[in-house]
Amino acid sequence: MPDSNDVERCGFLFVHQDTVRQVTEQMPEDEKLYDLAELFKVFGDSTRIKILYALFEAELCVCDIAQLLGLTQSAVSHQLRVLKSGRLVKPRKEGKTVFYSLADDHVRTLIAQGMEHIEE
Amino acid sequence: MPDSNDVERCGFLFVHQDTVRQVTEQMPEDEKLYDLAELFKVFGDSTRIKILYALFEAELCVCDIAQLLGLTQSAVSHQLRVLKSGRLVKPRKEGKTVFYSLADDHVRTLIAQGMEHIEE
DNA sequence: ATAATATATGAACAATCAATCATATGTTTG
DNA sequence: CAAACATATGATTGATTGTTCATATATTAT
Numbered sequence A, B: 001m002p003d004s005n006d007v008e009r010c011g012f013l014f015v016h017q018d019t020v021r022q023v024t025e026q027m028p029e030d031e032k033l034y035d036l037a038e039l040f041k042v043f044g045d046s047t048r049i050k051i052l053y054a055l056f057e058a059e060l061c062v063c064d065i066a067q068l069l070g071l072t073q074s075a076v077s078h079q080l081r082v083l084k085s086g087r088l089v090k091p092r093k094e095g096k097t098v099f100y101s102l103a104d105d106h107v108r109t110l111i112a113q114g115m116e117h118i119e120e
Numbered sequence C: 001a002t003a004a005t006a007t008a009t010g011a012a013c014a015a016t017c018a019a020t021c022a023t024a025t026g027t028t029t030g
Numbered sequence D: 001c002a003a004a005c006a007t008a009t010g011a012t013t014g015a016t017t018g019t020t021c022a023t024a025t026a027t028t029a030t
Helices: A017-026 A030-043 A046-057 A062-069 A073-085 A105-119 B017-026 B030-043 B046-057 B062-069 B073-085 B105-119
Strands: A089-094 A097-102 B089-094 B097-102
Touching: A017 B046, A017 B062, A030 A046, A030 A105, A030 B030, A030 B046, A030 B105, A046 A062, A046 A073, A046 A089, A046 A097, A046 A105, A046 B017, A046 B030, A062 A073, A062 A097, A062 B017, A073 A089, A073 A097, A097 A105, A105 B030, A105 B105, B030 B046, B030 B105, B046 B062, B046 B073, B046 B089, B046 B097, B046 B105, B062 B073, B062 B097, B073 B089, B073 B097, B097 B105
Parallel strands: none
Antiparallel strands: A089 A097, B089 B097
């Protein structure tokens, strides 16, 4: 029987205060959860995934990527902007050309982990 | 100077046929890339991220999650449906109550990796 | 059987987003 | 300087998405 500290709703929640406290305590702050969702959102588009995969093997310029994936230059540029603001790719300017490469190894790791889940 | 096999566009692409071949060869099939994007899309919402975090510590029923996160039962149910179809959570029915828990460890790993990227 | 409870589902609406088109910026070449 | 080229950006549009509200389904209790 729940004691006076317990708020009984749907028969379960708050029946075990310690579990609730544990869940609440380990929950990161809202802003972090929001940022995390934003990060995954960047991965959540097949065009951007393709661009990242293309950059797995080589540094490529915008035009290269567009040709390789059969996309318009504009579409690629817009998506690179998203990837860049998520710090997943980084640009290197060389004259009028801009080469993009993966920003760090988290990109590879995350995609690899995702693939594992898909393929299991 | 590019040889006859090279198609010169924007000055770079197809200048090095081997790089292009390498990029093309390691690129997974379109359907897999699409599925991968779909998976990340599931992680790409702060409500769903919150639900997953709540399930890190404990198996919870729909009503528990709703109360814990200050959401309506309907909203939670709709999102659990998305998480379930992405095989990120699994239900366990007990009478009229349905308890949800994380489907496997990829969820934890992926979120942990994402957090690393956010926090660096 | 009826009421109460927990969850699921369908329709509707506002918000977000990716692609497109047109154009701007910036760099090199003649 | 003007033309050509690589990339970036802004506006628009069709499509997708998360929440809400109302209701349906399923299980338990009276």
